[in-house]
Amino acid sequence: MEARAPKDLARDGCSVALALGVLGERWTILVLREAFYGVKRFDEMLEAVGCARNLLSARLATLVDNGILVRSPYRDEGQRERFEYRLTEKGRELFPVLLALMQWGDRWLVDASTNGPPVEILHRACGAKVAVELVCEGGHRHLGPRDTAPRRRRR
Amino acid sequence: MEARAPKDLARDGCSVALALGVLGERWTILVLREAFYGVKRFDEMLEAVGCARNLLSARLATLVDNGILVRSPYRDEGQRERFEYRLTEKGRELFPVLLALMQWGDRWLVDASTNGPPVEILHRACGAKVAVELVCEGGHRHLGPRDTAPRRRRR
DNA sequence: TAAGCTGAGTTTAGAAACGAGACTTAGCTG
DNA sequence: CAGCTAAGTCTCGTTTCTAAACTCAGCTTA
Numbered sequence: 001m002e003a004r005a006p007k008d009l010a011r012d013g014c015s016v017a018l019a020l021g022v023l024g025e026r027w028t029i030l031v032l033r034e035a036f037y038g039v040k041r042f043d044e045m046l047e048a049v050g051c052a053r054n055l056l057s058a059r060l061a062t063l064v065d066n067g068i069l070v071r072s073p074y075r076d077e078g079q080r081e082r083f084e085y086r087l088t089e090k091g092r093e094l095f096p097v098l099l100a101l102m103q104w105g106d107r108w109l110v111d112a113s114t115n116g117p118p119v120e121i122l123h124r125a126c127g128a129k130v131a132v133e134l135v136c137e138g139g140h141r142h143l144g145p146r147d148t149a150p151r152r153r154r155r
Numbered sequence: 156m157e158a159r160a161p162k163d164l165a166r167d168g169c170s171v172a173l174a175l176g177v178l179g180e181r182w183t184i185l186v187l188r189e190a191f192y193g194v195k196r197f198d199e200m201l202e203a204v205g206c207a208r209n210l211l212s213a214r215l216a217t218l219v220d221n222g223i224l225v226r227s228p229y230r231d232e233g234q235r236e237r238f239e240y241r242l243t244e245k246g247r248e249l250f251p252v253l254l255a256l257m258q259w260g261d262r263w264l265v266d267a268s269t270n271g272p273p274v275e276i277l278h279r280a281c282g283a284k285v286a287v288e289l290v291c292e293g294g295h296r297h298l299g300p301r302d303t304a305p306r307r308r309r310r
Numbered sequence: 311t312a313a314g315c316t317g318a319g320t321t322t323a324g325a326a327a328c329g330a331g332a333c334t335t336a337g338c339t340g
Numbered sequence: 341c342a343g344c345t346a347a348g349t350c351t352c353g354t355t356t357c358t359a360a361a362c363t364c365a366g367c368t369t370a
Binding site: 041042043046053054056057079080082083 | 345347349
C-alpha cells in the first residue's frame with residue numbers, strides 16, 4: 001500500500017497547509033532566517049543553520065524550485081565561478097512569518113533571566129523596533145484572534 | 156556517537172529556532188489552525204487535520220506540555236467524562252504566525268484560476284478582512300523586509 | 311449482568327526522512 | 341601536476357512517520 005505522499009498536507013486547499021507543504025520540512029525556515037540575515041553561500045549557510053550538508057542541499061533545491069530563492073553565479077577574486085542563493089520577491093514576502101515566529105519566541109520562550117530578545121528587527125529609517133500586527137481593512141488596529149472570525153468561501 | 160537531539164534547532168538562542176523547536180514538527184501548525192477554527196475534540200481534530208492518530212496524540216501532548224493547549228474535561232449528555240483541547244493565551248498569541256502563513260499562501264500558492272483565497276479572516280466588529288502588517292514603534296506602517304535591519308543584542 | 315458502542319487513545323511493523331561523515335568534482339594556485 | 345577549496349553527492353545507521361489493528365473505560369440497551 002502506498003503511503004501518503006510527503007508534503008501532502010494540503011488536503012483541503014487551505015493556504016496554511018499549502019504554505020507548510022513548501023516550508024514545513026525541518027530546517028527550511030531556519031534557512032530562510034539566514035537568507036534574511038544576508039547569508040548567501042552554501043558553507044556559510046551550513047555553519048549558520050547547523051543541519052547536515054545533504055539536507056541543506058535538498059532544502060536549497062526545493063526553495064529554488066519553489067521560487068523562494070534564486071541560485072545565481074558569482075566569482076571571487078581568483079576563484080572559479082560558484083553559486084549563491086538570494087531571496088526572490090516571493091521569498092521576501094515570508095518576512096512577516098519569520099517575524100511573527102520571532103516575536104512569539106521572544107515573548108514566550110526566551111529565558112526571562114536574560115535581558116530581552118537575542119535579536120531585534122529595527123526600522124532602518126527611524127531605528128524603532130519593528131513588529132507584526134493584526135489590522136483590518138476597515139482601519140482598526142491591534143486586533144487579537146478573539147476579534148476575528150474565519151469565513152470559508154465557496155469555490 | 157550520539158545523533159543531534161531532535162528539536163535541537165536552537166543552537167544559538169534565536170527565537171525563531173526556539174519557536175520551531177516547539178512548533179516545527181510535521182502537523183503541529185495544522186493542529187493549531189484547527190484549534191483556532193474551534194476544533195477541540197480528538198476525533199474531530201483527526202478528521203480535520205488528516206494525520207495519523209498516534210501523531211495527533213503525540214502533537215497534542217507536546218502542545219499541552221508546552222502550555223499552548225490545555226486539556227480539560229467535558230461531559231456530553233449521557234456520556235462519560237472525556238477531554239478536549241483549547242488554546243491558552245500562549246497559544247492564541249500564535250495567531251499572527253498562522254495568519255502570516257495563510258496570507259503568503261493566498262498570495263503565492265492558491266491557484267490563480269480560482270476566485271480568491273479559500274478562507275478569509277474577518278474583523279468581527281466591522282466585517283472587514285484582517286491581515287498581518289509590519290509596523291514600527293515609531294508609528295510607521297506598511298514596512299517591508301527591505302526597510303528593516305536586524306540587531307543582535309549582547310547577552 | 312452481559313454485550314455492544316464510542317471516543318480517545320496505544321501498539322506495531324514497514325516506509326520515508328534525517329544525520330554524520332566520507333567521498334567527489336571542478337577549477338584555481340604554487 | 342599536486343594540493344586546495346567551495347559546493348555538493350553518497351552511504352548507512354537512526355529517527356520519525358504512516359496506516360491499520362488493537363485496547364480501554366464507561367455508558368446504553370437488552
